[in-house]
Amino acid sequence: MPTLIIDDREITVKPGTTIMEAARSLGIEIPHFCYHPSLSIAGNCRMCMVEVEKMPKPVISCAMPVNDGMVVRTNSEMVVKARRGVMEFLLINHPLDCPVCDQGGECKLQDYAVKYGPDRSRFQDKKRTVPNYDLGPVIETEMNRCIHCTRCIRFSTEVAGVEEMGAIFRGDHMKVGPCPGHGPLTSVLAGNLAELCPVGALNLKPFHFQARGWELSKTEGICEHCAVGCHIRVDSMENRIYRIMSRQCSSINLDWLCDKGRFAFEGMTEGRLQVPMMVPESGGPQVEVTWNQALDRVAALIQGVAPEEVAGLAGSWGQGGEELYAFQDFLRHVVGTPHLDHRLLRKDFSPDSIPLLRADLMLNTPLQDMERADAVFLIGAGPRFEMPLLNLRLRKASLNGASVWSLGPRHLLSKLENLEEAIVLPGEEADFLRKVLNAMTTRRGPKAAVAWANALRKAQRPVFLLGRFAVNHPNAETLRRLVLAVLGKAEAVEPGWNGYNRMISGNGAGAHDLGVVPQRGPGYTKLGRRGMNAREIFEQSALGKIKVLFLMGLDMESDTVVEYLAAAAQAGTKIIFQGAFHSAAVDKVDVVLPGLVHGEKFSTLTNCEGRVQRSGRVVHGPIMAKEDWRILRALSQRFPQELPYDNLQELWEAMGREDRHYDPAVVDSGEIPKACDHGVGLTEGLECGAEVDAEENETDRLVLILEPSFYRDTPMSRRSSTMTKLDGVEVLRISGKEAKKHKIVAGDRVCIECNGHRVEVRTVVDERVKGGVLLGTREAMRELGGEKDGFLQVTLKVL
Amino acid sequence: MEPEIQKNLPRFSPEALEKTEKIFKRYPPEYREAALMPILHLAQREFGGWLSAEVIEYVAGFMNLSPIRVYEVASFYTMYNLKQVGRYHVQVCTNISCWLCDSDSIVKALEKCLKISVGQTSEDGRFTLAEVECLGACVNAPMLQINDDYHEHLTPEKVVGIIGQLP
Numbered sequence: 001m002p003t004l005i006i007d008d009r010e011i012t013v014k015p016g017t018t019i020m021e022a023a024r025s026l027g028i029e030i031p032h033f034c035y036h037p038s039l040s041i042a043g044n045c046r047m048c049m050v051e052v053e054k055m056p057k058p059v060i061s062c063a064m065p066v067n068d069g070m071v072v073r074t075n076s077e078m079v080v081k082a083r084r085g086v087m088e089f090l091l092i093n094h095p096l097d098c099p100v101c102d103q104g105g106e107c108k109l110q111d112y113a114v115k116y117g118p119d120r121s122r123f124q125d126k127k128r129t130v131p132n133y134d135l136g137p138v139i140e141t142e143m144n145r146c147i148h149c150t151r152c153i154r155f156s157t158e159v160a161g162v163e164e165m166g167a168i169f170r171g172d173h174m175k176v177g178p179c180p181g182h183g184p185l186t187s188v189l190a191g192n193l194a195e196l197c198p199v200g201a202l203n204l205k206p207f208h209f210q211a212r213g214w215e216l217s218k219t220e221g222i223c224e225h226c227a228v229g230c231h232i233r234v235d236s237m238e239n240r241i242y243r244i245m246s247r248q249c250s251s252i253n254l255d256w257l258c259d260k261g262r263f264a265f266e267g268m269t270e271g272r273l274q275v276p277m278m279v280p281e282s283g284g285p286q287v288e289v290t291w292n293q294a295l296d297r298v299a300a301l302i303q304g305v306a307p308e309e310v311a312g313l314a315g316s317w318g319q320g321g322e323e324l325y326a327f328q329d330f331l332r333h334v335v336g337t338p339h340l341d342h343r344l345l346r347k348d349f350s351p352d353s354i355p356l357l358r359a360d361l362m363l364n365t366p367l368q369d370m371e372r373a374d375a376v377f378l379i380g381a382g383p384r385f386e387m388p389l390l391n392l393r394l395r396k397a398s399l400n401g402a403s404v405w406s407l408g409p410r411h412l413l414s415k416l417e418n419l420e421e422a423i424v425l426p427g428e429e430a431d432f433l434r435k436v437l438n439a440m441t442t443r444r445g446p447k448a449a450v451a452w453a454n455a456l457r458k459a460q461r462p463v464f465l466l467g468r469f470a471v472n473h474p475n476a477e478t479l480r481r482l483v484l485a486v487l488g489k490a491e492a493v494e495p496g497w498n499g500y501n502r503m504i505s506g507n508g509a510g511a512h513d514l515g516v517v518p519q520r521g522p523g524y525t526k527l528g529r530r531g532m533n534a535r536e537i538f539e540q541s542a543l544g545k546i547k548v549l550f551l552m553g554l555d556m557e558s559d560t561v562v563e564y565l566a567a568a569a570q571a572g573t574k575i576i577f578q579g580a581f582h583s584a585a586v587d588k589v590d591v592v593l594p595g596l597v598h599g600e601k602f603s604t605l606t607n608c609e610g611r612v613q614r615s616g617r618v619v620h621g622p623i624m625a626k627e628d629w630r631i632l633r634a635l636s637q638r639f640p641q642e643l644p645y646d647n648l649q650e651l652w653e654a655m656g657r658e659d660r661h662y663d664p665a666v667v668d669s670g671e672i673p674k675a676c677d678h679g680v681g682l683t684e685g686l687e688c689g690a691e692v693d694a695e696e697n698e699t700d701r702l703v704l705i706l707e708p709s710f711y712r713d714t715p716m717s718r719r720s721s722t723m724t725k726l727d728g729v730e731v732l733r734i735s736g737k738e739a740k741k742h743k744i745v746a747g748d749r750v751c752i753e754c755n756g757h758r759v760e761v762r763t764v765v766d767e768r769v770k771g772g773v774l775l776g777t778r779e780a781m782r783e784l785g786g787e788k789d790g791f792l793q794v795t796l797k798v799l
Numbered sequence: 800m801e802p803e804i805q806k807n808l809p810r811f812s813p814e815a816l817e818k819t820e821k822i823f824k825r826y827p828p829e830y831r832e833a834a835l836m837p838i839l840h841l842a843q844r845e846f847g848g849w850l851s852a853e854v855i856e857y858v859a860g861f862m863n864l865s866p867i868r869v870y871e872v873a874s875f876y877t878m879y880n881l882k883q884v885g886r887y888h889v890q891v892c893t894n895i896s897c898w899l900c901d902s903d904s905i906v907k908a909l910e911k912c913l914k915i916s917v918g919q920t921s922e923d924g925r926f927t928l929a930e931v932e933c934l935g936a937c938v939n940a941p942m943l944q945i946n947d948d949y950h951e952h953l954t955p956e957k958v959v960g961i962i963g964q965l966p
Contacts, residue, residue, distance in 0.1 A: 163865035163867050163868060164865070164867055165867065166867035166868065166870060166871045167871060168867075168870060168871055168874040168875075169874045169875065170874070170875045178867060179852070179855070179856075179866040179867040179870045180852045180870070181852040181853075181856070182866075182867075
């Protein structure tokens with residue numbers, strides 16, 4: 001372990017540490033532009049030069065490994081002189097346009113120019129000019145300001161894996177930019193380029209000329225858009241959020257944030273529910289009412305029927321732990337109904353009889369350990385678009401040599417290296433896994449299955465990820481058990497390394513923990529009686545057996561929800577909607593209670609590892625809207641038994657009593673729950689639930705797989721203008737074989753029909769979609785009415 | 800999201816494909832991308848003496864690299880032409896030795912004879928005139944290169960003759 005002296009302070013560091021890192025660990029800031037702790041070393045800005053005793057010239061500290069006995073000075077006369085020289089060269093071609101530059105006030109070049117730069121320029125010639133590029137709706141360019149630090153190039157190449165930025169031409173003609181004929185950036189992490197850029201060359205387009213950095217108040221928060229739970233910094237001014245930046249967290253998001261987390265907030269002010277509304281007793285359209293009138297009406301509706309005839313459904317996205325806990329508490333203890341759920345897209349409810357526990361439902365491998373995996377198996381998972389920041393960890397693993405194996409109906413645009421894909425028909429996944437399990441003992445079977453088995457046998461630290469497609473699969477439980485069995489055989493569900501991971505969406509983890517499921521109470525307590533699950537609640541309300549349906553924060557634009565609600569309304573079921581966003585379906589419900597969104601209220605979010613994090617209030621919502629848990633609290637006053645908490649602290653303590661992860665003391669301590677608590681591999685039998693066989697494709701029916709669009713899968717992101725601009729063209733992917741059969745050329749418009757509904761869409765021939773399968777986005781196929789039990793069977797017609 | 804562009808890119812002829820096989824053999828298989836420079840050179844010969852954006856995209860796909868990596872290399876070296884060149888690419892050396900032997904007069908004579916200035920292409924698309932750095936024929940300066948052929952010991956009169964003789 002080398003020991004060195006930096007500015008008269010002694011430090012011992014690991015061999016191979018650079019002077020820069022050693023100085024940073026001492027809290028000494030060495031000026032730098034190109035150095036970034038999460039990127040490779042470039043050493044091209046020359047700003048971080050320091051003086052090392054017995055070395056004749058200053059050295060760049062970011063690339064110089066420490067040696068035992070080094071004596072480093074970071075602020076000597078030689079260093080200051082060197083920095084001044086570097087600054088003078090950097091400023092030769094940099095425009096002096098700080099007053100009109102978005103980076104002004106947050107610019108390293110500006111800061112260092114003040115500190116080390118000369119007060120005037122000796123440069124007499126013309127400055128270099130560089131054209132700007134259109135990089136799409138996220139990044140605004142002003143390339144004259146570029147100082148060639150190459151951070152954007154290194155980020156897009158190394159981290160994002162989308163090689164789109166490069167250093168073109170050479171010498172003094174060198175410029176940073178994309179390839180000619182490029183389109184908008186295709187990375188889902190493009191916003192990071194602006195955050196990385198130490199000068200004002202790459203800026204956030206939506207934030208362009210909106211505000212100055214120093215005017216904004218900065219609040220620390222947690223991102224709600226997926227279950228990774230990235231740490232963010234919310235910059236706001238005068239009750240408006242201006243931008244969201246990433247906040248460093250080495251165990252979750254490193255230094256990055258995806259574009260959805262960064263820009264979806266734009267939708268939070270659009271199409272909001274402003275005041276309570278209800279359909280008058282006499283019928284007709286909804287009218288504005290006071291809170292008391294609305295709550296009285298809700299209480300009357302609920303008290304007018306038997307408790308058993310009331311059911312509740314919550315959305316998993318956008319709900320904090322507070323309202324989820326209050327919601328189940330209200331329904332179970334105030335109303336007295338066991339029927340509540342949040343799993344709206346789920347098709348397989350068979351594990352409810354042997355309720356799954358925390359470890360069954362979430363990641364067991366901590367996010368930061370994912371990058372140590374040596375074999376990654378994706379079961380119906382598309383991590384890049386489900387959890388972009390999780391995908392970065394997997395990408396790191398794959399760059400370190402891990403092999404990646406994917407099972408699903410389509411190929412992945414995952415940016416993972418060494419990717420082997422097993423593309424099977426929907427419904428054949430379980431069969432494939434059974435073959436893998438078999439091949440692990442017999443070493444025989446189909447080639448792909450044997451390859452999986454061999455990779456598993458070799459792997460020390462395998463990771464299995466059950467993705468959204470597998471979780472919402474009709475055979476979900478069978479798939480889950482097979483994964484456990486395979487992992488058990490590979491001895492990878494051990495305390496040292498647990499490779500069992502199930503991905504979860506939104507705050508679904510919080511909803512499970514806090515008991516918004518019919519089979520378990522908060523903290524996974526056993527219940528005397530199991531209520532109806534989401535599917536049953538929908539079906540029974542369509543039959544009129546559930547007479548009052550209480551909806552909290554549901555996505556009222558989701559195809560499945562809209563169709564079921566229409567059927568329920570037909571059957572005379574009264575529907576109460578508590579939520580933040582307006583939609584056509586909200587107009588049809590009986591009572592509307594306007595709630596708040598993330599950022600306007602305190603919310604407790606549980607990420608996919610089961611880590612509970614709290615995020616505060618940044619702005620105020622619509623003046624009449626109320627914090628969701630307070631609505632339920634006020635509503636409970638109209639019942640014999642009230643909810644026993646009057647303020648947030650009491651609510652948090654109540655949550656903590658049910659599940660210790662939610663104990664305010666535990667949350668505040670930032671303790672990371674141990675994720676590897678799955679214990680045994682598999683206790684139950686392998687087979688479970690109804691088997692859905694892959695359809696034999698003799699007729700002209702095709703299986704349509706619906707995937708949510710990454711940028712528009714939540715009510716908020718759908719309303720964000722940047723997300724709308726980023727969303728790709730809505731297309732239907734079809735295999736070459738199928739295209740030939742139907743005489744389709746890429747780009748043709750086709751019409752797909754299903755149960756009397758029809759949709760027209762443009763096709764893309766994609767060789768790696770399985771024959772017999774069509775792949776569409778949920779957004780484009782909304783009119784088809786959504787999936788219910790199995791997969792959608794559609795017919796195809798060329799227009 | 801990923802772009803859904805399905806372009807009709809140029810393709811290497813079977814003969815060129817054979818040549819690429821030979822080129823790839825020169826490099827260890829784990830450093831396949833090292834063949835990029837000779838392959839770009841081959842592409843430049845195949846597709847009209849210059850590398851269009853489409854050619855770069857094709858070569859990128861062919862080499863399994865991203866287009867920006869190919870463009871970085873193609874733009875770094877001046878002997879890859881990123882703009883369309885005429886049938887005869889006239890490259891006059893104006894580096895020190897040629898310059899001392901009055902390459903300026905050669906350039907002037909060429910400009911007069913071809914009716915274009917340096918960096919331009921004649922209207923009929925026959926000639927592109929370019930100034931280049933040392934081509935390694937200092938011993939016979941001044942010199943110029945037309946496509947693959949060197950012409951040395953030049954005088955303004957000789958240059959006009961050379962141009963006139965071109966088919």
